[in-house]
Amino acid sequence: MTIASPFPPLTLRNATLDDLVEVLRAQHARKIDVIVPAHRLHATGAHLELLGTEPLVTEDGVTATAGLYLPTTPCDQDIATKLGIPTPYLRRTRTEHPRLYDANVNGWLETDPRRRFMFRGLAGNGHIGIARALLSNSYKVIDNLDVLMAALAGIKETGAAVQIDGADLTERRMYLRVACEQIQAYAPELVAGYRSPFSGLAGADCPVVFAGFLLANSETGDGAFTITPRLTLQVCRNGMTINRDVLREVHLGGRMDEGVVRWSQDTLAKSMALITARARDAVRTFLDVDYVRAKVGELSEQAGVKVAEPEKTIEHVATRLSFTKEQQQLILQHFYQGGAITAGGVMHAVTSAAQVLDDAEKAYEMESRGIDAMRLAASF
Structure with a gap:
């Protein structure tokens, strides 16, 4: 989900350490953590609203916590999980039927009004805030x-x-x-x-x-x-x-x-x-x-094992590791560019393909499977 200014960026890809620190400090300055009961949570216009929650008082001043927050994609997943709503369905209601989104969220919140959650957000400071997560009230914050x-x-x-x-x-x-x-x-x-x-x-x-x-x-x-x-x-x-x-x-x-x-x-x-x-x-x-x-x-030990049928081998690896068809094609492209027709070459193809993905989560998941990909190729 793309969040417009005036908020600090929520995502970075292949950033420097200085860039990362700058963004994290900007986010930290707007951080809000509230333990909130279900009866003080309300969905309106596919946003989450905190009702009557106390302000956050720090050395830098007073920040209101009550108000509207736009959930990120992960926060929508949290809401769906916590309330027992199928995640794809809730995502669809957000884009196609916001009133149905509100009805589902509010209906399930009302079934247990005293249930408590940890709400993690970024203060709007005069604008609609960002709801980043809805977690268990036993969650240990490590920022x-x-x-x-x-x-x-x-x-x-x-x-x-x-x-x-x-x-x-x-x-x-x-x-x-x-x-x-x-x-x-x-x-x-x-x-x-x-x-x-x-x-x-x-x-x-x-x-x-x-x-x-x-x-x-x-x-x-x-x-x-x-x-x-x-x-x-x-x-x-x-x-x-x-x-x-x-x-x-x-x-x-x-x-x-x-x-x-x-x-x-x-x-x-x-x-x-x-x-x-x-x-x-x-x-x-x-x-x-x-x-x-x-x-x-x-x-x-396994890197030098020859790959007799590259396309079938990479299809097998992609299936076992739940890579998408697009990722499978990218890996195959990198495999032939790499030139090593071996199980080690499959690993290198997976990890080099990960470098060119724009989505950092998908890149991390792909790179983390590189060694598994080699072992699967060697035993195919």
Whole structure:
């Protein structure tokens, strides 16, 4: 869903760290968290309205929380899930029959008027606000900006020389790709016969893999805070995420009573200290040459398996991994451009295709399946 100004952007793709921080700070300044009972929620004109909720008082002033908010696509999904309304149906009513949208939402809210939710939004400051999420009142808030600052602090404490390989922000998640070119391993088997579809460089001329990891967080209930090891190919900057070694922190806490959520500095400090510690752990574990060599060895075992029937193999991989027909065709195109007619070539095709997707969520999902794609191709 596209949200017009005067709001800060809700999405970024392949952004710099500075761009990400600027947008997160702008969002943070408008953040509203309210524990609201169902009888103070109302749908009107396919918007959510908070009725009679108390204002948010901070050092910067007083911000009204009551008023109209336009739900994002993920928030509509939250509403549908929480109220037991089929999501495709609710989305259709938004575009085709807003009165039916209101009737469905209000009707189900009225069945349990004392049920409590956590409402996460951005204040309108004189305009209609943005409803970002409708969550359980036991949801533990770990905001993107806080996570980012704590993780960067943990990385800095280790003294590791890292590079930010890019950042994405969606209505659901934040992603930060971290690489450390000083920690690398020789991986000729992994890139044998491969040529970058972006630069034309041959894998034989750049047979190196860099250490790194992917930091991800959702502040709207779409997944835990995670740090996942990620190897980067020198030849094309394709990323290979090692999902089995992920570090995770789930957003669950105690149930909260009605009202504006005011997190104590002690609570926030404890949460951020844990994030900082996890980032230090990730650096020490994943930015380690022995770790990288071990993973390269594991991946190289199947990378060289020949692919006899590329189109059938990629169709099989796409079906098993639930890729769309369009994604399947893009992967096949990158496979032939890459030139490695092997299971490793399938992995490279998946991860390079992910780089050109405009949708950061789809790109993340595709890249995260790269190793699975190789294993499926090798066993086909």
